[in-house]
Amino acid sequence: MSEITALTEDERDCYQEITNVAMGQAADRLARLLNVYVVLPIPNVNIIERSEFKMTIKSLEDAPSVSAVCQGFIGAGIAGEALLIFNDLSFSDIAKLLDYESVQNSNEELEMLMDVANVLNGACIQGIGKQLDINFSQSHPVVLGQHRPISELLDDKHATWERTMAIEINYTIEDHNVNCDLLLLFTEESVHHMNRLISFLLED
Amino acid sequence: MTTKVIICDDSNMARKQMSRSLPDDWPTEITLAKNGAEAIEVIKKGGQELMFLDLTMPVMDGYQTLEAIRKDDLPIMVIVVSGDIQPEARDRVKKLGAIEFIKKPVDKDKIKSVLIEYGMIEPPSSPEENAGGDNE
Numbered sequence: 001m002s003e004i005t006a007l008t009e010d011e012r013d014c015y016q017e018i019t020n021v022a023m024g025q026a027a028d029r030l031a032r033l034l035n036v037y038v039v040l041p042i043p044n045v046n047i048i049e050r051s052e053f054k055m056t057i058k059s060l061e062d063a064p065s066v067s068a069v070c071q072g073f074i075g076a077g078i079a080g081e082a083l084l085i086f087n088d089l090s091f092s093d094i095a096k097l098l099d100y101e102s103v104q105n106s107n108e109e110l111e112m113l114m115d116v117a118n119v120l121n122g123a124c125i126q127g128i129g130k131q132l133d134i135n136f137s138q139s140h141p142v143v144l145g146q147h148r149p150i151s152e153l154l155d156d157k158h159a160t161w162e163r164t165m166a167i168e169i170n171y172t173i174e175d176h177n178v179n180c181d182l183l184l185l186f187t188e189e190s191v192h193h194m195n196r197l198i199s200f201l202l203e204d
Numbered sequence: 205m206t207t208k209v210i211i212c213d214d215s216n217m218a219r220k221q222m223s224r225s226l227p228d229d230w231p232t233e234i235t236l237a238k239n240g241a242e243a244i245e246v247i248k249k250g251g252q253e254l255m256f257l258d259l260t261m262p263v264m265d266g267y268q269t270l271e272a273i274r275k276d277d278l279p280i281m282v283i284v285v286s287g288d289i290q291p292e293a294r295d296r297v298k299k300l301g302a303i304e305f306i307k308k309p310v311d312k313d314k315i316k317s318v319l320i321e322y323g324m325i326e327p328p329s330s331p332e333e334n335a336g337g338d339n340e
Contacts, residue, residue: 009216010216010217013215013216013217014217016215017215017217017218020215020260020287020308021287021308021309022287023287024286024287024288024289024290024307024308025287025289027288027290028288028289028290028291031290031291031292032290032291037290037292037293038290040259040260040287040288041260042214042260042261042262131309201217201221202217
């Protein structure tokens with residue numbers, strides 16, 4: 001299969017708009033769970049090379065300490081991973097919003113991390129799937145690590161892929177100190193399939 | 205009579221989807237805008253009646269656009285069309301003067317019923333009337 005080194009302007013626009021709708025659905029779920037207003041950004045869609053991955057990750061989150069969860073999804077020849085990266089400073093505010101008295105230990109933080117990841121990842125993945133008419137199966141979320149610099153959590157040394165389509169969404173919660181990044185990564189082969197699927201949306 | 209409509213969205217695909225979702229038999233003159241600032245410029249020239257407005261946009265977003273319309277008391281009806289389906293988003297745009305909120309992806313029937321509700325288009329005649337033929 002030929003290499004995908006870039007997206008056309010129309011393709012990028014289409015993925016951005018599909019993500020826009022999906023992340024809105026995810027934000028709605030989180031807003032209802034925490035009784036807050038989630039500020040939605042314009043998502044970033046890019047094809048990135050393995051060599052650029054570290055830079056992308058670093059630019060996502062400059063906090064000295066983060067916690068991250070990843071979750072795979074697959075369906076109709078499309079496969080990817082959703083990475084949810086939390087600025088560790090967010091936990092005390094999330095704890096308040098979820099009515100935890102205070103965060104006692106890492107286990108409680110882990111529980112909160114999983115709660116939020118389940119809502120955001122799940123709704124976003126299914127939201128994208130629905131628009132492309134795909135039923136994605138999701139794997140269980142896995143904690144990549146807690147309270148570490150982001151460069152230690154994500155390592156590209158063992159990566160087997162050459163390039164990936166990355167969709168970055170930065171969620172913040174209004175009036176609260178909560179900041180997280182959702183990074184959706186699609187395999188190169190998936191992008192071929194997806195480009196075909198979206199071509200009907202792009203027809204005049 | 206032709207209705208002058210603005211479709212304001214930063215996404216080319218969303219603008220296309222929106223144009224396609226308008227009723228086929230509704231005569232319109234559509235102006236496309238990529239952000240709120242472009243839309244305000246068009247509205248200020250006058251003659252526009254209705255705008256479909258996205259919320260998340262660069263330069264000037266939907267909320268800022270609604271504020272600008274209110275501040276200058278610009279004569280236009282605004283229907284917000286957004287993927288931000290949080291209850292708070294709906295409340296905020298209504299408070300800022302939008303007449304209606306429609307969630308993305310847009311649905312042709314929903315658009316039609318909103319347009320009927322606000323008297324922009326006539327309700328479809330009932331099947332009985334069509335079958336009956338010569339009434340009226």
